[in-house]
Amino acid sequence: MVDISGHLGMTLLWLAPTWLVFDQTKPAATFVLAGLPFGLGPDLDLVFSRLFRTIRHHGIFHTVLAVTVLATIVGPVVGTLLERVVGGSDWFRIEETRDSYRFGFFAVWIAGLSHIFADMLSAPDIAQAVEPFWPLYFESISFDLVWYNAAWFNWGLLAAGIFVNVGLFVYKRDSSQIAAVTNSD
Template sequence: MVDVAGHLGMALVWLAPAWFVIDRRKTAATFVAVGFWFGMLPDVDLVLSNWFPTVKHHGVFHTVLVVSILAAILGPLVGWILKEALDDSDWFSDAAERNALSLGFVMVWVAGLSHIFADMLSAPDIAEAIEPFWPLYQQSIGIDLVWYNATWFNWGLLALGVLLNVALYYWQKPSVGRGASTAS
């Protein structure tokens, strides 16, 4: 498992393709800025373990199945909130409004999956290995590429994610917004 900076950085990297598929750069920026926080979603098990002793870190919440279920529940809600909050603004494109529920799902799902992958890069070192494909494949999977407390990796991953998204923001051409001559 990587630390918080590493998880947020990995989420930024995994959400970066949004710049190529979302029709307006302010909408892509919204997608990335809101979505990357869900890079911490599987670590909800750390909070829940305080109330439920049977919940363990790197357990069921660190699986593709549970991340998919949580994304199916939270994602459309996030998309709806964004649609309601950003309606009639140039931060949310017409296509994003029409597909807000799907956009929310993808945002939460991709960021949550990035967390699992980041944990696979360093587990098991000081934490239990994860079984990301449980219940279909009940074996732990870990690449063990980096040590959990590797400051260079965690902060480097966050810096990479930020720089990648800033570069893509400036690389993407401004598009025309509702009634505005430019919407950048």
């Protein structure tokens, strides 16, 4: 289990390949920024555990199933909101509604999966282990690479996530400028 900075860093790392998928930088930036808050999604169990005693941290919310259900429900809402707010601009060039749904789904899904993976790196120090493939596989999966709340690890993940995304942004921006100059000759 890592803290918020570590989860955001891992989310940035998992969303970073977006820069290589999109042709332009602004839609890639929109995807990364839209997905970033959902890297904290599985920790909704901390809120719900206060309301319902049967919900535990690293339980059902920390599964691929729960993240997929969340992305299926919330993702289209995210895509629709983006389409309404920045649709038609350079930041969000989606032609069809189903594509905006897909955009939102993948932003939420990838971010949520990154959270589960980050928790697998450090659980079960003081938190319960993660069972990411429940109900298909009932065993916990943990790599136990780092102690919970290790500041160097959490801040290092955040720094790495920012560094990789900024680096890919610069690379993508520079390569598209070179292509524009080459095409104009």
